[in-house]
Amino acid sequence: MIKLLFTLLLLVIGSNSQAQVLKKLKEKAEQAVEKKVNQTMDKTVEKAVNKTADGVEKAVNKTVDKVTTSKAPNPDAKNSPTQNTATKPIVDNEAFEDYRTEHFLISGIAPQIGDPCAAKEELQAKPGKYFTSDQYPWPLARAEYFKKLSTTSEKATGKQVLNQIENLEQQSRTNFTLAGGNWETYYSTEGYQYAGNVRLADYRFQTAFHEYLCIRNKVERNSEYNTVLRVYVNSLPLNTLDRYLSNAFSDNLGNYAYKDWKNFKAGIASPKIELLNYLSAKNQELIEIINSDKGFWQDVPENEIRKNTYEHVYRYWFVKKADVPLLLPVSRKEYLESLLEYYDREALYLPKSTNYTLQSAAQRLRYFGDLPAILANKKAIVNKVLKENSTEWLTKQAVVNVQEDTYLNQKQNLPEYSSDLTFHKFYDNEKDARSLYKYNPAYFSDIQNTATPKFMSIAFRYVSKPAHLRLINNFTDKFDGNAWLRLIK
Numbered sequence: 001m002i003k004l005l006f007t008l009l010l011l012v013i014g015s016n017s018q019a020q021v022l023k024k025l026k027e028k029a030e031q032a033v034e035k036k037v038n039q040t041m042d043k044t045v046e047k048a049v050n051k052t053a054d055g056v057e058k059a060v061n062k063t064v065d066k067v068t069t070s071k072a073p074n075p076d077a078k079n080s081p082t083q084n085t086a087t088k089p090i091v092d093n094e095a096f097e098d099y100r101t102e103h104f105l106i107s108g109i110a111p112q113i114g115d116p117c118a119a120k121e122e123l124q125a126k127p128g129k130y131f132t133s134d135q136y137p138w139p140l141a142r143a144e145y146f147k148k149l150s151t152t153s154e155k156a157t158g159k160q161v162l163n164q165i166e167n168l169e170q171q172s173r174t175n176f177t178l179a180g181g182n183w184e185t186y187y188s189t190e191g192y193q194y195a196g197n198v199r200l201a202d203y204r205f206q207t208a209f210h211e212y213l214c215i216r217n218k219v220e221r222n223s224e225y226n227t228v229l230r231v232y233v234n235s236l237p238l239n240t241l242d243r244y245l246s247n248a249f250s251d252n253l254g255n256y257a258y259k260d261w262k263n264f265k266a267g268i269a270s271p272k273i274e275l276l277n278y279l280s281a282k283n284q285e286l287i288e289i290i291n292s293d294k295g296f297w298q299d300v301p302e303n304e305i306r307k308n309t310y311e312h313v314y315r316y317w318f319v320k321k322a323d324v325p326l327l328l329p330v331s332r333k334e335y336l337e338s339l340l341e342y343y344d345r346e347a348l349y350l351p352k353s354t355n356y357t358l359q360s361a362a363q364r365l366r367y368f369g370d371l372p373a374i375l376a377n378k379k380a381i382v383n384k385v386l387k388e389n390s391t392e393w394l395t396k397q398a399v400v401n402v403q404e405d406t407y408l409n410q411k412q413n414l415p416e417y418s419s420d421l422t423f424h425k426f427y428d429n430e431k432d433a434r435s436l437y438k439y440n441p442a443y444f445s446d447i448q449n450t451a452t453p454k455f456m457s458i459a460f461r462y463v464s465k466p467a468h469l470r471l472i473n474n475f476t477d478k479f480d481g482n483a484w485l486r487l488i489k
Contacts, residue, residue, distance in 0.1 A: 128178035157451035180467035280434035330436035335398035369415035
């Protein structure tokens with residue numbers, strides 16, 4: 001095999017005609033490579049003809065090395081609790097897809113919208129274009145970047161921080177050549193939210209990969225994207241982490257969900273009662289990554305990612321102060337006491353709720369039961385548990401199972417609307433059980449400017465297509481945790 005490849009190299013170097021080189025390379029490849037991998041090797045050969053002789057020699061040598069050895073494990077595998085570290089032989093189809101991704105050949109000039117094309121595949125190795133936040137294609141969107149921040153100082157801080165994030169992302173692309181589409185950057189502000197009792201400005205950086213498409217033999221920009229990098233300043237991306245980390249309980253008390261419910265104003269972020277601040281987690285490794293600020297966490301193990309598909313995979317980094325946990329376990333005692341507060345708010349809300357006021361007396365009895373008696377019983381159960389258990393037992397972390405509690409309510413024929421969050425027991429590792437966490441009050445120092453970045457979440461969603469894999473692999477390889485940490489105040 002090595003002799004054959006060396007002969008191919010001599011043919012490449014000695015030929016003055018690229019067409020002849022291509023023909024000879026194809027003929028030799030078809031004779032040398034097993035039928036199982038012919039198509040993949042042909043693609044590599046066709047692209048390699050545009051390389052210099054030195055470039056072809058390097059590609060051939062790497063091919064020889066990879067055909068005769070096993071695929072090395074990812075050196076960053078230790079950073080991800082879901083990452084596969086097993087070696088794989090290079091001679092299967094998946095391995096050749098990895099090879100094609102690693103040696104993605106980029107040639108020509110960046111296509112213009114409307115240029116002629118034959119197929120989408122030919123555009124994947126064409127140079128791409130970068131659009132900064134100032135160049136984002138939609139002026140109306142640019143005008144909205146900082147609209148949801150209230151003060152001049154918050155807007156200035158938000159702009160400064162997002163510019164710094166954009167610079168870090170740009171630095172990660174040093175010596176990297178984009179291919180197959182546009183990499184378009186965008187800013188946004190979400191207003192304000194509370195981390196426990198701490199008010200923070202919530203604003204975000206996004207840069208997304210819009211692929212080139214070939215539609216009716218014309219180059220087009222895909223208005224949708226599959227691969228996207230998002231940085232959440234002062235917030236956790238609970239929308240995409242929902243299966244593993246989420247708000248523990250629904251806000252279903254109207255104005256009474258807020259601590260100062262008498263002065264609550266719609267549209268203005270306000271702190272809520274303790275129970276509604278809790279987060280529930282189903283993956284302990286994710287919590288450890290969030291609190292340690294070390295490495296990344298991925299929602300799909302490497303060995304379960306299907307090759308060359310548009311199935312989304314999320315990879316997360318969390319940037320926070322060193323040696324201070326962002327999230328703390330909620331003790332059983334804290335949870336039980338927060339239930340008592342919740343029940344007090346239910347006593348105010350439920351009699352005024354639409355479900356209650358629009359029902360007939362018979363229906364109220366059916367859905368709510370004897371409301372004062374039901375709420376009093378719920379409180380009695382919790383107070384009994386607090387009184388009868390030891391301090392050691394009460395200091396353990398609260399693990400709840402909302403689905404199982406609902407089932408037990410139904411099994412005991414409890415009223416549908418007023419039996420919500422009736423306490424039955426704490427759980428261990430039962431299915432759908434979740435551990436409760438809260439934001440660490442000690443993590444947040446005195447905040448004069450809510451836009452000051454206290455922590456960040458970096459979420460890189462990608463798909464297993466070659467042009468997309470190049471982006472996530474480059475970002476991971478170039479990730480500078482210390483540089484990101486310097487943004488946290």
